[in-house]
Structures are given as structure tokens and as C-alpha cells.
Amino acid sequence: MSAPLTAPTAQERLDRLPISRFHKITLVAVSFAYFFEFADINTFAVTAPRLLKLWGVTVNQVAYVTSTSFVGMFLGSIVAAALADRIGRKRALTATTVFFGLFSLASVFAWDVVSLGVFRFLTSAGLAAMTVVAVIYLSELFPAAVRGRYQAYAIAIGICGTPATSLLASALVPVAPWTWRLVFLWGALGLAFVFFLRHLAESPRWLESRGETERADEVLRSIEARVEAEHGPLPAPEVPTTTAAAPAVDGAAPDEPRWRLLLRRRVLLPTLLLCVLWVTQTIGFFGYSSWAPTLLAKQGFSVESSIFYVALTTVGAPLGCLLAAAVVDRVERKWCLAVFGAAIGVFGLLYGLTFDPVLIVVFGFLVNLVERGYTALAYAYSPELFDTRTRSLGTGISYGVGRLSNAAGPLIIAALYTGSGYRSVFVFIAATWIVGALVVAVFGPRTRQRPLDRTPAVSPASA
Numbered sequence: 248m249s250a251p252l253t254a255p256t257a258q259e260r261l262d263r264l265p266i267s268r269f270h271k272i273t274l275v276a277v278s279f280a281y282f283f284e285f286a287d288i289n290t291f292a293v294t295a296p297r298l299l300k301l302w303g304v305t306v307n308q309v310a311y312v313t314s315t316s317f318v319g320m321f322l323g324s325i326v327a328a329a330l331a332d333r334i335g336r337k338r339a340l341t342a343t344t345v346f347f348g349l350f351s352l353a354s355v356f357a358w359d360v361v362s363l364g365v366f367r368f369l370t371s372a373g374l375a376a377m378t379v380v381a382v383i384y385l386s387e388l389f390p391a392a393v394r395g396r397y398q399a400y401a402i403a404i405g406i407c408g409t410p411a412t413s414l415l416a417s418a419l420v421p422v423a424p425w426t427w428r429l430v431f432l433w434g435a436l437g438l439a440f441v442f443f444l445r446h447l448a449e450s451p452r453w454l455e456s457r458g459e460t461e462r463a464d465e466v467l468r469s470i471e472a473r474v475e476a477e478h479g480p481l482p483a484p485e486v487p488t489t490t491a492a493a494p495a496v497d498g499a500a501p502d503e504p505r506w507r508l509l510l511r512r513r514v515l516l517p518t519l520l521l522c523v524l525w526v527t528q529t530i531g532f533f534g535y536s537s538w539a540p541t542l543l544a545k546q547g548f549s550v551e552s553s554i555f556y557v558a559l560t561t562v563g564a565p566l567g568c569l570l571a572a573a574v575v576d577r578v579e580r581k582w583c584l585a586v587f588g589a590a591i592g593v594f595g596l597l598y599g600l601t602f603d604p605v606l607i608v609v610f611g612f613l614v615n616l617v618e619r620g621y622t623a624l625a626y627a628y629s630p631e632l633f634d635t636r637t638r639s640l641g642t643g644i645s646y647g648v649g650r651l652s653n654a655a656g657p658l659i660i661a662a663l664y665t666g667s668g669y670r671s672v673f674v675f676i677a678a679t680w681i682v683g684a685l686v687v688a689v690f691g692p693r694t695r696q697r698p699l700d701r702t703p704a705v706s707p708a709s710a
Contacts, residue, residue, distance in 0.1 A: 257451035276443035281405020283437030293416035320650030323372030328643025347373025348438035395575035403568030517632035525649020527683030560611025567619035581691035588684030599673020631694035
């Protein structure tokens with residue numbers, strides 16, 4: 248005898264929706280937050296060369312500010328994991344975006360490297376918290392067949408904040424001794440995210456996971472009505488033959504505290520895998536982007552030239568996201584990540600082996616192209632390793648650990664530069680990318696178009 252049919256869950260109802268104006272507005276809103284996240288996260292990197300001269304800042308002090316920023320990112324990610332589960336994805340996204348905007352504004356008024364370090368610590372906490380919530384929010388609202396592509400589109404739009412900030416800084420920083428402050432004012436414009444709020448919906452998956460089925464149904468009906476007004480009658484959702492209750496994790500009780508769930512195998516293993524992914528990505532990416540302008544300046548290039556060269560290379564970033572969007576829903580995520588990671592290591596090493604301005608721009612462009620594609624893939628992949636109950640927990644902790652690792656990364660890079668020279672920095676960065684690529688290739692599970700409420704196994708057999 249077959250199991251009785253039950254009402255369709257949020258997953259079935261959302262997955263059968265065509266892409267509509269509702270999805271596009273959600274995409275634009277999250278992309279806007281990403282734009283100023285990527286703009287803000289690079290503000291210190293592009294102003295540091297000026298501060299080296301203006302305040303007499305040393306390379307070790309640059310390392311101090313950068314390291315404390317990553318401690319802030321770790322704490323922000325952990326807070327975001329709890330916040331997104333407690334108050335909801337939409338309100339958490341709003342709170343974290345406003346938080347980082349306010350402290351970027353405070354950075355405008357920094358009076359020395361210590362005060363700037365404090366403000367960047369708090370700004371970075373908000374940046375990482377916003378990223379964790381945004382990744383989860385998009386994954387839970389978009390249909391399974393296209394969610395990877397739209398994660399990549401959001402990053403493609405948002406990453407334009409990086410070249411925009413670099414180009415803006417290259418024009419503003421040299422003008423006067425105080426104009427570096429305008430770069431931080433630019434990052435604070437993320438506060439305008441509040442104007443999108445009335446167009447956004449809470450995640451029905453989150454409501455359903457809390458047992459708020461009536462409210463989830465109300466939100467779903469509102470979304471369906473908006474989509475139906477644009478596309479006409481909707482197809483009926485697939486009706487599951489099992490109960491719609493949130494699945495247990497390795498025998499966990501439905502009301503077991505989420506933090507205790509981290510000890511369960513099916514949560515712990517993907518979290519550890521993602522920790523490796525984000526540790527290698529963080530050290531690899533920020534080791535490159537945060538230090539490239541400063542190291543070029545130290546090698547004899549002018550401040551203006553070093554900022555301008557790096558600005559030109561960042562033009563490849565949005566193109567890399569579009570490359571990821573083209574493959575993410577067609578090729579298994581883990582293999583895309585492995586190939587992209589290995590390519591970044593090679594291009595980054597070649598970047599460090601040349602001092603020719605043309606080759607610096609060419610290899611830097613390729614690094615930005617492939618790395619931003621890798622990040623877009625990682626944003627799509629990370630939330631897919633967990634069910635709704637544990638998604639913010641696993642994503643937040645792994646992303647936070649990755650960011651925390653780079654509290655040591657700048658210190659390692661400063662020591663390598665001081666002890667072994669410029670090229671050793673890029674050998675180290677390339678090695679981190681290769682390690683990350685190998686771990687994902689060997690242990691990463693397949694997740695493409697997998698239902699979000701089913702946790703995949705993590706083991707070499709999952710390949």
C-alpha cells in the first residue's frame with residue numbers, strides 16, 4: 248500500500264515557479280548589497296598605499312588592520328548563522344547590510360591606523376554576516392534547476408563593485424591628502440538597501456522549518472500570485488508522498504538545538520569540507536587582492552600605477568561570474584570548483600613571476616576572471632550541503648572559519664615578503680588554491696539540482 252499524499256512543501260511550490268519579476272527584484276536587491284560589500288571589502292586595500300606615505304604606516308601595520316578585519320568577519324559569520332535562524336532571512340539580511348554601511352561611514356572619520364582598524368573590524372563583521380545570509384536567502388527562494396545560475400548572476404552584478412572601487416580610488420586618492428576618505432564614504436552607500444525591503448519576501452523554507460506553516464503558506468500564496476499575474480496559471484506542484492516535517496539529522500530530535508547538530512556526522516563533515524574550501528579561498532583571494540597594490544608599490548611602481556594596474560585586472564571579475572553562470576547548472580559543482588581552483592593557482596603564480604606591466608595586467612585579469620567564477624560557484628555550493636534546519640549554521644561557521652584563517656594569512660605573507668621576497672608570496676598563494684581544489688575534488692559531494700532539504704554524503708565515494 249502506497250504512502251498517503253500530503254500537501255506540497257515550500258520546496259515543491261517554489262521549484263515549479265518560472266523566473267518572474269519577483270525573482271528578478273530579489274536578484275537586484277541582493278546584487279545591490281553584494282555590490283557595496285565587494286566595494287567596501289576592498290576599500291582598505293586601495294587606500295593602504297596612500298596611508299603608507301600619509302601616516303607613515305608600515306607593511307606590518309597594514310597586516311594588523313587586515314588581520315583584525317578577518318577576525319571581525321569570523322565573528323560576523325557566527326552571529327549571522329544565529330541571527331538568520333532567529334529573526335528570519337529577510338530581516339537578518341537587512342540588519343547586516345545596514346550594520347556594515349554604518350561602520351564604513353564611520354571609517355571616513357578615522358584619525359589614525361588604530362581607529363581605522365577598529366572601524367574596519369566592525370565593518371568586516373557586517374560584510375561577512377551579510378554574505379552568509381544573502382547566500383542562504385537566494386538558495387532558498389530560487390528554483391533548484393536555476394539557483395546556481397542566479398547565485399552567479401548576483402555575484403556578477405555585485406562584483407562590479409570591485410573594479411568600480413578600484414577605478415574610483417585611482418582617481419580620488421591622488422587628488423589631495425584627505426580624498427582617500429571618500430573611498431570609505433562610497434562603501435557606505437550600501438545603506439540604500441533599505442529601499443528594496445517592501446519588494447522582498449521572507450523565506451518560506453525558513454518559516455516551514457520553524458513549524459510556521461500558516462505564515463509560510465501566506466508568503467507562498469503572495470509569491471505565487473505575483474508570478475501568476477505575470478505568467479498566467481501555474482503548473483500544480485509535485486505532491487510528496489512523505490510528511491512535510493523538517494527531516495531529522497542522523498536521528499536528531501526535531502527540537503534539538505542547532506548548535507548541538509553540528510556534532511552530527513551529516514552536518515559536521517560538510518562543515519569541515521567547506522572550512523577547507525573557504526580557508527584556501529580566503530587566504531588565496533585576499534592574499535592576492537589585499538596585497539597586490541601594496542606589494543607593487545614596494546617593488547618600485549608608483550602608488551598611482553599600482554592602484555591603476557590592479558584596477559585594470561579587476562575588470563575580469565564580473566566576466567568570471569558570467570562564466571560560472573554558464574556552467575554551474577550544467578556541470579557538477581564540485582568539478583567546476585576543482586578546475587577553477589587549479590587554474591587560479593597557475594595564473595596567480597605567473598602573475599608573481601613577472602614585473603612587466605602588460606603581463607601584470609594580463610595575468611591579474613585571468614586571476615580575477617577565474618577566482619570570481621570560483622567564488623560564485625562556492626556561494627552556490629555551500630548552502631546545498633545542508634538542510635533548512637542546519638543551513639545557516641553550517642554555512643556561517645565554515646565561511647567564518649575561512650575568514651578567520653586570514654587573520655594569520657597577512658602575517659604569513661608579510662613574513663614571507665620580508666624573509667624571502669615578492670615571488671615567495673605568490674608561490675604560497677598558488678599552493679593554497681591547489682590544496683583547496685584537490686580536497687573538493689576528492690571529498691566534495693554532488694549537489695547539482697539536489698533538493699535543498701536532503702543532505703548529501705561527504706566522502707571520497709561521493710565523487
